[in-house]
Amino acid sequence: MLLICGTAPRKDLPLTEGEAILQGDTLRIGGAEIPCTQGTAALVSAAGATLAFLRQPAPRTLLVGDDGSGKGSRLLYEHLIGNLPRIAPQVVVLHYMLPVMGLMRKVSESASKAKKRPFMIADAAAMYAAKAAGIARKFDLFTPDLSELAFLADPQATHPAYVSRHLFESDSSRIPELVAAAYAHGSAARTLVVKGSTDHIAQDGRIVERLAEPNIPALEAIGGTGDTISGMVGALVSAGFDAVTAARIAIRANRTAGLYAAATPATRIWQVIEALPRVFAEHLDEWVRQAGSTKDERKAS
Amino acid sequence: MFFKSEKNNGFEGGGLVLFESVEGALSGERALKAEGIENRLVAPPPELRRGCDLALEINLVEKPAVERMLGSRQVHFIDILPTRGGTELLQVVQVTDFGEAVMVKAGNMKLTFDKVSGVVLNISGGGCPDIPYLHAEMLAKPLDRAPRPREMGHTLCSLMLDRAYVQSLEIWKNGGR
Numbered sequence: 001m002l003l004i005c006g007t008a009p010r011k012d013l014p015l016t017e018g019e020a021i022l023q024g025d026t027l028r029i030g031g032a033e034i035p036c037t038q039g040t041a042a043l044v045s046a047a048g049a050t051l052a053f054l055r056q057p058a059p060r061t062l063l064v065g066d067d068g069s070g071k072g073s074r075l076l077y078e079h080l081i082g083n084l085p086r087i088a089p090q091v092v093v094l095h096y097m098l099p100v101m102g103l104m105r106k107v108s109e110s111a112s113k114a115k116k117r118p119f120m121i122a123d124a125a126a127m128y129a130a131k132a133a134g135i136a137r138k139f140d141l142f143t144p145d146l147s148e149l150a151f152l153a154d155p156q157a158t159h160p161a162y163v164s165r166h167l168f169e170s171d172s173s174r175i176p177e178l179v180a181a182a183y184a185h186g187s188a189a190r191t192l193v194v195k196g197s198t199d200h201i202a203q204d205g206r207i208v209e210r211l212a213e214p215n216i217p218a219l220e221a222i223g224g225t226g227d228t229i230s231g232m233v234g235a236l237v238s239a240g241f242d243a244v245t246a247a248r249i250a251i252r253a254n255r256t257a258g259l260y261a262a263a264t265p266a267t268r269i270w271q272v273i274e275a276l277p278r279v280f281a282e283h284l285d286e287w288v289r290q291a292g293s294t295k296d297e298r299k300a301s
Numbered sequence: 302m303f304f305k306s307e308k309n310n311g312f313e314g315g316g317l318v319l320f321e322s323v324e325g326a327l328s329g330e331r332a333l334k335a336e337g338i339e340n341r342l343v344a345p346p347p348e349l350r351r352g353c354d355l356a357l358e359i360n361l362v363e364k365p366a367v368e369r370m371l372g373s374r375q376v377h378f379i380d381i382l383p384t385r386g387g388t389e390l391l392q393v394v395q396v397t398d399f400g401e402a403v404m405v406k407a408g409n410m411k412l413t414f415d416k417v418s419g420v421v422l423n424i425s426g427g428g429c430p431d432i433p434y435l436h437a438e439m440l441a442k443p444l445d446r447a448p449r450p451r452e453m454g455h456t457l458c459s460l461m462l463d464r465a466y467v468q469s470l471e472i473w474k475n476g477g478r
Contacts, residue, residue, distance in 0.1 A: 007430040007433070008433070009430075009433040009434040009436065009437045035437055037433055037436050037437055037440070038423075038424060038425060038432065038433050038436045039432065039433030039436070040433070041433070066430040066431075066434075067430070067431055067434045067453075067455070068366070068429060068430050068431020068432075068434060068435075068454055068455035068456050068459065069337075069366070069455055070360075070363065070430070070455070071337065072430070073430055096428060096429070096430050096432070096433060097430060098360070098362065098363075098429060098430055098456070099360075099362050099428075099429070100360060101313050101314075101315065102312060102313050123428070124427070124428030124429075125362075125428035125429045125430070125458075126428070127428065128362075128428055132315065133313075145409070145426065147406075147408060147409040147426070148409060148428075151409070154386070156383075156385050156386025156387065157386050157387070158315040158361055158362075158383060158385070158386070159315075159361060159362055159457045160391075160408055160409035160457075160458075160461075161390050161391055161408050161409070161457040161458070161460060161461050162361075162383055162386055162387055162388075162389075162390060162391070162457075163391060163408075164386075164387055165389075165391065165392075165393060168391055168393055168408070169393060217399070218399065220397075220404070220411070220425065221397075221399065221402070221404045221411065221413040221422070221423050221425060222423050222425060223423045223424045223425040223426075223436055224425070225425065226425070226426075264399075264402075265399045265401075265402040265404065265413045265422050265423060266402065266415070266422040266423070267423075268423075
């Protein structure tokens with residue numbers, strides 16, 4: 001089971017658990033309606049679309065309203081600390097929540113108390129908290145963009161707003177160097193999915209894949225296009241794909257959905273997500289076959 | 302250990318509010334506690350010490366909320382600094398021209414607006430919970446009528462979004478250049 005945890009842009013939403021369904025531009029969960037904009041709503045929607053296509057159970061979602069004050073985030077942390085071993089998910093995605101180092105450490109400790117520690121994915125501020133708390137290595141997968149990769153590569157920074165200027169100004173040609181630094185400082189999860197004009201997948205300190213096609217520059221401007229990748233990766237791992245294959249498929253699906261949605265800087269994320277079923281119907285089998293042959297080639301070499 | 306805790310309750314925030322006087326620090330503690338903002342009184346390390354020997358440790362991410370709260374209660378402070386690493390917030394702003402739209406990136410935040418109307422088309426990046434909230438509040442509004450991130454946001458991500466917003470407003474007023 002895939003468990004997705006994050007906040008929603010509503011002050012009045014209590015901690016809400018259930019299956020979420022995307023209808024047009026609105027995500028419905030437990031009787032609540034949440035706009036499908038940038039953030040956890042986009043992540044949940046993309047994960048739901050992926051699992052629906054694979055005929056797998058919908059993701060279990062833990063959402064709480066938080067306008068940034070952190071009150072909802074703290075409820076979410078406390079719930080996870082108290083209940084993760086009982087929920088016993090296969091995969092957990094931690095997403096938009098106020099980064100609180102001490103609480104994130106306790107969430108990770110709680111995950112370890114489950115019969116089998118879940119596959120732990122962190123994106124957005126959950127990733128900031130894990131790195132700042134010094135527990136990045138306990139996570140299985142992070143999904144930073146280039147500025148967040150610079151943050152992971154800076155051993156002192158506790159938030160991307162305080163990254164060293166020389167690291168922040170790195171262009172994409174320095175991604176291998178930043179990836180190496182993030183692993184060397186113990187600030188990377190086992191797998192990194194670095195989102196950018198060329199997406200990079202790294203595992204155990206080594207870049208194993210670069211993907212740049214189809215090239216849709218407008219995707220960078222659309223709020224939520226990183227969240228959709230994290231959601232799809234979580235869904236694909238929970239469906240049984242290994243981390244690198246899941247990342248490769250998610251990246252390709254995201255780019256192709258941007259193409260099918262004819263993305264412009266004004267496109268909304270729900271319009272990109274709406275294109276996912278067609279993307280999977282037309283390409284998933286081929287991508288899975290290619291992943292199998294790539295694995296075989298690796299084994300042979 | 303970075304600095305001695307006066308009251309170690311396990312809180313670890315990474316940010317330090319420096320005060321001129323002990324009275325100021327105590328007032329700050331009371332003001333933040335009243336608003337539910339986690340903090341603790343600490344002795345600042347020598348390399349960061351300015352003013353008095355007492356400081357407040359806060360969650361650095363909440364710097365904008367703390368500044369606003371202390372300001373509204375007339376609690377004077379010297380500065381808010383990270384307890385480790387560089388003390389300067391990122392100042393770098395990068396601009397991408399999409400033809401009819403411009404994307405301004407500040408730190409980990411990006412704001413995209415229509416060159417002619419100034420309407421906010423998209424906000425991307427960031428990870429703190431006020432960003433989806435600000436996204437919903439600012440989207441589809443002209444820059445000069447959209448709420449300012451610094452006034453509504455609580456976190457460092459909102460501070461970076463505010464930088465992008467200020468730069469976007471300036472670019473738009475200069476005809477999108």
